[in-house]
Amino acid sequence: MPMELSTFFQQLANAMSLGSLYALIAIGYTMVYGILRLINFAHGDVFMLGAYFAFYAITLLAMPWWIAFAVALGLTAVFGMGLERMAYRPLRDSPKISVMISAIGASFLIQNLGVVIFGGRPKSFPSIPLFDTVVRFGPVSVLSVSLFIPVVTLVSLIVLLYIVNQTKTGLAMRAVSTDLDAARLMAIDVNRTVSITFGIGSFLAALGGIMWTMKYPQLNPLMGVMPGLKCFIAAVIGGIGNIQGAVLGGFILGALEILIVAFLPELTGYRDAFAFVLLIVVLLVKPAGLLGKAQAVKV
Amino acid sequence: MNKKNLIRSAIALVVGILVIGLGDAFLGSFAVRILNLSAIYIILALSLNLLVGFTGLFSLGHAGFMAVGAYVSALLTMTPAQKTMNFFLTPIVPWLANIQVPFILALLIAGLCAAFVGLLIGAPALRLRDDYLAIATLGFAEIIRVLITNAQPLTNGAQGLKAIPKYSTTWVVWGFAALTAAFLVMLLRSSYGRTIKAVRDDEIAAEAMGVNVFRVKVTSFVISSFWAGVGGALLGHMITTIDPKMFNLILTFNILLIVVLGGNGSITGSILGAIIVTVMMEALRFLDMPMNLIFFKTNGLPGLRMVIFSLMLMVVVLYRQRGLMGNKEFSWDMVANLRAVIGLKPRNKGGR
Numbered sequence: 247m248p249m250e251l252s253t254f255f256q257q258l259a260n261a262m263s264l265g266s267l268y269a270l271i272a273i274g275y276t277m278v279y280g281i282l283r284l285i286n287f288a289h290g291d292v293f294m295l296g297a298y299f300a301f302y303a304i305t306l307l308a309m310p311w312w313i314a315f316a317v318a319l320g321l322t323a324v325f326g327m328g329l330e331r332m333a334y335r336p337l338r339d340s341p342k343i344s345v346m347i348s349a350i351g352a353s354f355l356i357q358n359l360g361v362v363i364f365g366g367r368p369k370s371f372p373s374i375p376l377f378d379t380v381v382r383f384g385p386v387s388v389l390s391v392s393l394f395i396p397v398v399t400l401v402s403l404i405v406l407l408y409i410v411n412q413t414k415t416g417l418a419m420r421a422v423s424t425d426l427d428a429a430r431l432m433a434i435d436v437n438r439t440v441s442i443t444f445g446i447g448s449f450l451a452a453l454g455g456i457m458w459t460m461k462y463p464q465l466n467p468l469m470g471v472m473p474g475l476k477c478f479i480a481a482v483i484g485g486i487g488n489i490q491g492a493v494l495g496g497f498i499l500g501a502l503e504i505l506i507v508a509f510l511p512e513l514t515g516y517r518d519a520f521a522f523v524l525l526i527v528v529l530l531v532k533p534a535g536l537l538g539k540a541q542a543v544k545v
Numbered sequence: 546m547n548k549k550n551l552i553r554s555a556i557a558l559v560v561g562i563l564v565i566g567l568g569d570a571f572l573g574s575f576a577v578r579i580l581n582l583s584a585i586y587i588i589l590a591l592s593l594n595l596l597v598g599f600t601g602l603f604s605l606g607h608a609g610f611m612a613v614g615a616y617v618s619a620l621l622t623m624t625p626a627q628k629t630m631n632f633f634l635t636p637i638v639p640w641l642a643n644i645q646v647p648f649i650l651a652l653l654i655a656g657l658c659a660a661f662v663g664l665l666i667g668a669p670a671l672r673l674r675d676d677y678l679a680i681a682t683l684g685f686a687e688i689i690r691v692l693i694t695n696a697q698p699l700t701n702g703a704q705g706l707k708a709i710p711k712y713s714t715t716w717v718v719w720g721f722a723a724l725t726a727a728f729l730v731m732l733l734r735s736s737y738g739r740t741i742k743a744v745r746d747d748e749i750a751a752e753a754m755g756v757n758v759f760r761v762k763v764t765s766f767v768i769s770s771f772w773a774g775v776g777g778a779l780l781g782h783m784i785t786t787i788d789p790k791m792f793n794l795i796l797t798f799n800i801l802l803i804v805v806l807g808g809n810g811s812i813t814g815s816i817l818g819a820i821i822v823t824v825m826m827e828a829l830r831f832l833d834m835p836m837n838l839i840f841f842k843t844n845g846l847p848g849l850r851m852v853i854f855s856l857m858l859m860v861v862v863l864y865r866q867r868g869l870m871g872n873k874e875f876s877w878d879m880v881a882n883l884r885a886v887i888g889l890k891p892r893n894k895g896g897r
Contacts, residue, residue, distance in 0.1 A: 285676045336863055342675050343603050347805055348862045350605075354798055355855035361848030467848075471794075475687075478680060519691040522684030529681055530669050 252385035257508040263392035263461065265500025266399035270454040271477035272484070272492035273406065274447030280487035281423045281443050282338075287349040288329060289451055290474015291356035294467060296322040296452025297371075297459040298364055304372050311374045319452045326448025327441045335437065353474075360467030368466040371459040378460070391460045398457065402450060403493055409446070410489065419443055423487065472518065479525040485538025494536060499524065550877040569715035577715060578783075579827045584718035585779050586819035588725045590803040591812060592772035595729060597801070598810030598872065599738075600765040601745030603679045605797050606666065607773050609686030610659040612693060612792035614774025615781035616700055618655035619709040621646050622782070627708050634704065635697045648712045652778050659774020660767045662689070667766035671759060683794065694789045705788025706781075713783035721779060722816075725772055729812055732768070741765050745810075795851075799826075802858050807869050814870030821869075822854075829853060 271293055278286045299321045303314035333352040337345045377391035410416035418439045421429040430436050458473065459465050480499045484491025499521055507514050528535065568580050589607065596602045623631070625643050636642075646654070670681045693700045700706075732738050743751040744761050752758050781787045799822065807818025832849040861868060873879070 283676075285680065333859060333863070340866065343597065343601075343809070344862050344866055346603060346676060346679060347801065348859055350798060350801070351855050351858035351862060354795075355852060355859060358848040358851040358855055362852055366848065475680075475683070479684070482677075482680070515695040516691055519688045522688050525684050526669065526681055529673055529677060533673065533677070 250385075253508070255383075255386045256388075257504055259386060259388045259392060261501040261504040262497075263388075263395040263500075264504055265497035266396040267454050267458055267461070267496075268473070268477050268480050268500045269493040269496030270399050270402060270450050270457075271473060272480040272496045273403070273489055274451045275478045275481040276484070276486055276489060276492040277419075277443050277447045279481065281419060281440060282334070282426075283342075284334060284345055285349060285478060286334075286444075286447070287346070287474075288333070288353040288356055289447065290470035290472075290477070291353050291360070292322060292326050292329070292448045292470070293451040293455040293458070293473060294360060294465075294470030295325060295356065296448075296455035297465050297469070298360070298467075299452070300456045301369060301371055301459070301465055311376075315456055318456060319449050322452035322455075323445040323449040326444040326451070329448075330441060330444040335440075357467055357471070364465075364467055366467065368464045371463040371465060373463075374460065389461065391457060395457050395461070398453065399493070402453065403489070406446070406450075406489060415439070415442055476521045479521045482525060482535055483528045485535025488535070488537045491535055491537035553877050565715060565719050575827075579823060581713060581715055581718045581783055582827075583820045583823040584715075584722040585713070585776055585783065586800070586803060586823050587722040587816050588718075588772055588776035588779065589800045590807065590815040590819045591725050591729050592769045592776065593800050594804045594807075594810065594812070594815045595732075595765060595769045595772075597804055598808075598815075599733065599745060600741045600762060601748075602671070602762060602766065603675060604682040604766070604769075605679050605794070605801075606682030606686035607800055608792040608794065608796040609666075609682075609689035610663060610770040610773035611777025611780065611796065612686075612689055612787075612789065613662050614655040614659040614777035615787045615792070616693060616706070617658045617774070618651045618778030619706050619781045619787060620644075620700075621651035621654060622648055622710050622712065623706070623708070630708070631704075631706055632698070632701050634701075637701075638698045641699070648710070648782070652775055655778040656771040656775040659777070660771035663767045663770025663773075664763065667763045667770075671762045671766060683797075686792075686794075686797070690789050690792055693792075700789075703789060705786060705791075707786045709781050709785045709787065711782060711785050713779045718779055718783065721775065725775075726812060726816065728772075733812075737761075737764075799854075802854060805858060805868055806861055808867055808871050808873070810872035811868070811870040811874055813875035814868055817869055817875075826850070826854075 271289070274289050274292075275286060278284060278289070296318055299318035300314050303309045303317050304311060307314070309317065329352060333348050334345060337348055377389070377394060379390045380387050381390050381393060408416075410419060418429070418434045419442070421432065421434055422436055422439045426436060429439075454473075455470070458469075476499060477496065480495035481492045482495070483498060484493065484495030486492075502524065503517060503520055506520060507517055565580065569577060572580065589611065593604070593607050596604045620628075620641060621644060624645060628637050628642055631637075666682070666685045670678060670685065673681055694703050696702070733742075740751070740756055740761055743754070743756060744758050748758055751761075777792070803818040803822045804815055805818075806822060807816070808814030829850045832853070
């Protein structure tokens with residue numbers, strides 16, 4: 247199929263920004279999984295909450311956008327910590343199925359509370375000039391927010407890697423992730439470490455949620471479901487538990503979705519299935535993910 | 546089982562049949578619908594319980610198998626005229642246009658198709674464990690849904706199918722519910738039943754005892770898919786319209802709720818849970834409607850009902866993980882003990 251070079255760059259730009267968003271959300275999944283071996287099914291809904299918090303801070307409380315964003319990020323992080331405390335901590339020693347059921351329950355609870363409190367009708371995010379202008383590079387035109395997204399993701403990644411690899415909290419996280427009980431014996435406050443991990447993950451989810459609504463300016467209480475599932479898949483593709491892997495997985499998934507739809511438009515209807523097909527292929531070929539290490543099962 | 550309990554069971558069975566028969570004869574169409582929906586949910590919950598409760602496989606793909614069953618059975622029982630009416634955008638594929646088979650045969654084929662899809666999905670997915678299995682089955686269900694939406698000439702795509710023959714009468718659905726329960730009881734009492742429980746309790750130990758774990762899991766998955774397909778088909782023949790959106794994660798969630806509430810690994814638990822949840826789903830429908838509470842008026846809060854169900858699921862998981870029945874089955878001794886707890890009767894001090 248013939249394709250203009252400009253179209254290619256246009257699609258590449260789209261793929262970059264979608265991939266960055268996926269990467270940001272996937273990091274939250276990977277961190278929580280790394281530390282508790284738990285799929286936080288509610289992560290996509292935390293993402294939705296972040297967007298709504300920002301929305302209400304701007305429209306209802308008339309805050310300037312940067313204060314609104316800061317408030318939304320903070321609130322979402324606290325919410326994530328609360329979620330862990332209520333829904334996951336009491337089940338830490340329970341069978342895996344129970345924890346997963348609790349996570350699914352939490353996810354549905356947040357979604358439906360969202361429908362009750364925020365209303366089921368989609369809302370449109372207010373326009374912020376800085377993020378809402380069209381930038382042209384020759385024939386390629388992108389929304390300015392699409393340029394911010396990869397930058398934000400990159401900065402978040404650097405800060406996060408610094409926290410995990412260079413600080414004492416990060417050391418504690420790595421210890422808990424390796425062996426929760428041994429970490430406790432080493433006088434690491436496991437509950438606090440898990441709490442911080444959820445806080446960071448939810449913070450990043452909110453960041454992703456806010457940028458998502460600026461790029462696709464609509465909010466609805468179920469907006470987190472699909473991105474949530476896809477980003478979990480991104481995390482698995484990259485090797486769950488591995489932060490760089492989550493970013494890689496996010497970019498692969500974002501690029502795949504945009505490029506397949508661009509080059510093979512007849513497959514557009516199947517777009518939401520790509521991620522799942524990719525997931526199944528990866529799980530069968532390399533279950534530990536691209537950057538993950540295979541783990542032996544302890545008997 | 547002693548003689549007294551046998552008589553009690555026989556009486557309970559007769560009363561049950563009477564209740565269903567009287568309900569069918571005298572209740573309004575809305576109540577009959579709830580009655581029949583309970584039976585369908587019993588089939589679905591039992592089939593999911595076989596996986597989650599008895600084999601220890603956490604699957605989130607139930608809605609996908611239901612979709613396969615519902616579509617196959619609907620397409621096989623509709624008259625050619627009905628098909629032409631449904632497929633007004635894109636004509637139906639020629640080989641399917643004039644096929645029409647009796648209901649029971651269609652149901653059987655629907656179950657077998659779902660079972661075959663279960664085999665196709667299970668063979669790769671069951672190499673995974675726990676949460677990976679959950680997410681992979683969820684993914685497969687989602688893929689099935691996307692395929693159905695896009696296979697316009699075969700399934701009529703997003704428009705769905707309307708005017709499906711209404712074959713799911715009270716006796717049909719309750720008959721199938723009873724059949725599913727009986728099948729499961731016999732399955733679990735057989736040596737195969739003991740094998741799947743062994744796999745659930747300790748996979749490695751079971752393997753060391755010479756159990757082909759993978760094969761046991763696949764068999765269990767295929768059987769569960771079969772009944773999910775039958776349940777989905779019955780659902781289609783009850784509500785008479787189906788579309789791909791119906792078979793989403795929320796449907797699987799409802800069935801999971803029943804299994805967890807009733808008791809993971811209890812057949813009678815699933816039956817009780819199905820009835821309780823179905824009745825509550827309808828009884829609590831008023832929550833989504835506008836309400837006039839003396840002090841304030843609400844404009845109807847759609848979603849409140851699901852909030853309650855999600856909360857219910859979480860409360861059960863957090864505070865009573867065993868659900869209603871635990872992994873035990875209903876027995877008359879249980880009733881006697883319950884009466885003793887309430888204080889109606891001195892407790893039966895063990896030993897018979």
